[in-house]
Amino acid sequence: MTPQNPSDDSRWSDLDRPPLNAAALRRGLIREGSLYRRIDVVQRTGSTNADLVARAAARDAGEGTVLVAEEQTAGRGRLDRQWTAPPRSGxxxxxxxxxxxxPVARWGWLPLLTGVAVATGLARAAGVDTALKWPNDLLVTVGGEERKAGGILAEGAGADGVVIGVGINVSLREAELPVPQAGSLALAGAQTTDRDPLLRAVLRSLEEWYGRWRDADGDPAVSGLQETYTAGCATLGRTVRAELPGDRALVGEAVALDGDGRLVIATDQGVQEPVGAGDIVHLRLA
Structure with a gap:
């Protein structure tokens, strides 16, 4: 047998990173009464978010459509920050x-809901404690240090829809990390890096939390979303520096998450100021 070249396009070029089983994912998630209606797995694309937004605009996708990529060449986070990873590594x-x-005013909770759902699903399937950095980062602990292992991006899809994008580093090795501050489930000691059960667990958790939130008319308190996010949020209780548009910065303790999903920062001047995700350029520990 001829050895595989790790740089070629073979689906099995890295035996530690087998391809996802699309048929098994559909069997496990698409059923009568479930949220999921269609699950597509593609080998490579620029951005699953961009593709799904375009499909929604063309009326080629409805609620419950999931698009998964084995590799993204133009993945991005908030403010068009790039997100790259080796094929089948996440x-x-x-x-x-x-x-x-x-109510549309409550749709801003969807990225936070996704964070709670992803953290819950990964805890169940991988045994990894995932913390939430407001507003859209997933953190794991590697060698006693908090590192970013994932991110969430929400984008409007017409008047009635929202596309939620999720990127999670699963099997990245230390030498493959894009920056030293990044992490992965493998580096955090995950019980498994088999992406099929991990994806099923995350999507089932998303379905559960979305149903709970929708049944409560999007009320974050009634659905339990606000309380659960607060309990898992690593940002709260810390002194942070929020960099805002116009070269303005706000420094203080992150003390709460308000009913609109905004981070409340208490400054040294005794003022409590809420900031929304759309207002933040960077949020750092001060």
């Missing part, structure tokens, strides 16, 4: 939601 997917019965 979970890169987008989900189209259409919460028409929920």
């Amino acid at each position: 979970l890169f997917f987008s989900l189209l939601l259409e919460p028409r019965e929920v």
